[in-house]
Amino acid sequence: MKITILGPAHPYRGGLASIMETMGRVYQSRGHAVDLCTFTRQYPALLFPGKSQTVATPPPADLRIRRAVDTCLPWNWRRVGRQLAAERPDMLLLKYWTPFMAPCFGTIARLARRNGLTKVICQIDNVEPHEHHFFDRPFNRYFLRAVDGFVCMSDEVMRQLRTYTDAPALFSPHPRFEQYGERVDRTEACTRLGFDPSLRYALFFGLIRDYKGLDLLLDAWARLKRAGRTEGRRLIVAGEFYTDPAPYRRQIAEAGLGQEVILHDRFIPDAAVSDYFSAADFVVLPYRSATQSGVTQIAYQFATPIIVTDVGGLKEIVPDGRVGYVCPPTVEGVADAVDRIWHADTLAAFHAAALVERNRFSWEEMCDRLLEVYGQVKG
Numbered sequence: 001m002k003i004t005i006l007g008p009a010h011p012y013r014g015g016l017a018s019i020m021e022t023m024g025r026v027y028q029s030r031g032h033a034v035d036l037c038t039f040t041r042q043y044p045a046l047l048f049p050g051k052s053q054t055v056a057t058p059p060p061a062d063l064r065i066r067r068a069v070d071t072c073l074p075w076n077w078r079r080v081g082r083q084l085a086a087e088r089p090d091m092l093l094l095k096y097w098t099p100f101m102a103p104c105f106g107t108i109a110r111l112a113r114r115n116g117l118t119k120v121i122c123q124i125d126n127v128e129p130h131e132h133h134f135f136d137r138p139f140n141r142y143f144l145r146a147v148d149g150f151v152c153m154s155d156e157v158m159r160q161l162r163t164y165t166d167a168p169a170l171f172s173p174h175p176r177f178e179q180y181g182e183r184v185d186r187t188e189a190c191t192r193l194g195f196d197p198s199l200r201y202a203l204f205f206g207l208i209r210d211y212k213g214l215d216l217l218l219d220a221w222a223r224l225k226r227a228g229r230t231e232g233r234r235l236i237v238a239g240e241f242y243t244d245p246a247p248y249r250r251q252i253a254e255a256g257l258g259q260e261v262i263l264h265d266r267f268i269p270d271a272a273v274s275d276y277f278s279a280a281d282f283v284v285l286p287y288r289s290a291t292q293s294g295v296t297q298i299a300y301q302f303a304t305p306i307i308v309t310d311v312g313g314l315k316e317i318v319p320d321g322r323v324g325y326v327c328p329p330t331v332e333g334v335a336d337a338v339d340r341i342w343h344a345d346t347l348a349a350f351h352a353a354a355l356v357e358r359n360r361f362s363w364e365e366m367c368d369r370l371l372e373v374y375g376q377v378k379g
């Protein structure tokens with residue numbers, strides 16, 4: 001079978017690129033002919049909130065990756081769509097995570113499937129974005145109605161999808177990120193990061209956006225500090241700001257948390273991820289809204305206990321009281337969960353359960369579901 005994967009890939013950085021590359025490897029290992037088609041320009045510089053969209057590392061030698069798509073040039077979309085139609089892949093597999101991509105991806109999909117052979121299958125992260133814009137719904141309609149079938153990673157996404165299309169769709173949870181390796185010795189991880197191994201650490205990880213509730217976590221930490229519950233404990237905030245950092249820095253200063261919050265406000269390279277999750281006793285996702293999160297799947301890779309708020313599909317991934325806690329998306333709820341989890345027996349039990357629970361999040365399962373949807377639409 002001939003498969004073209006369209007979306008982020010090297011030299012673009014981050015979890016989305018890792019996902020597309022990993023699926024490419026799984027399909028190659030099964031004997032399929034796979035190529036990845038990625039961007040010459042993913043976002044215009046004015047709209048990209050981070051410092052860099054790409055990495056300087058060499059491309060993976062085991063994958064065929066071509067840079068062809070400029071999301072800002074409609075004539076490029078038409079050229080790529082016609083080219084894919086001529087190449088006649090059996091399956092065109094897209095990743096969709098933001099309506100910004102809808103005009104580009106929708107045009108390419110419509111043109112590619114005109115050959116009568118190619119089926120367009122989408123692994124969809126979000127339908128409704130966390131940060132809303134007036135164009136979200138018309139853009140979503142344009143793209144989603146150009147797709148033959150979907151795999152959703154949460155029930156919430158499936159529900160949202162059904163307001164746009166009745167195309168075949170299956171559920172498969174977000175796989176874990178195996179490329180980061182396994183857990184390392186805690187003392188070694190702390191030493192490499194410059195942390196004191198005698199202290200205990202909680203972790204907030206990933207790109208910092210307002211909907212992710214870092215302000216809730218900082219207020220919760222301040223609440224615990226006032227109650228004398230943070231002695232010998234530190235909060236690590238590791239990730240690049242995709243929003244104005246000034247309010248968060250001001251919040252840390254005004255609450256007197258400068259000595260207790262370790263702010264690594266930068267993109268965390270793949271090679272350092274294991275150190276953060278090995279040094280931390282648990283990871284906290286105090287999100288105000290969510291569908292699913294790749295951070296939970298990184299935590300599962302390292303069997304790091306998890307606290308999530310009861311929003312979106314997060315509680316589908318984190319069984320309350322088994323691998324961590326599900327709490328209300330409030331300062332009080334987050335503070336209570338952080339205080340409860342920080343006991344040696346609780347952390348040990350959650351760690352052991354995560355080693356078992358993580359086995360249900362596999363790339364093989366995800367790739368099977370995508371092929372199952374392809375089989376439905378082809379039939």
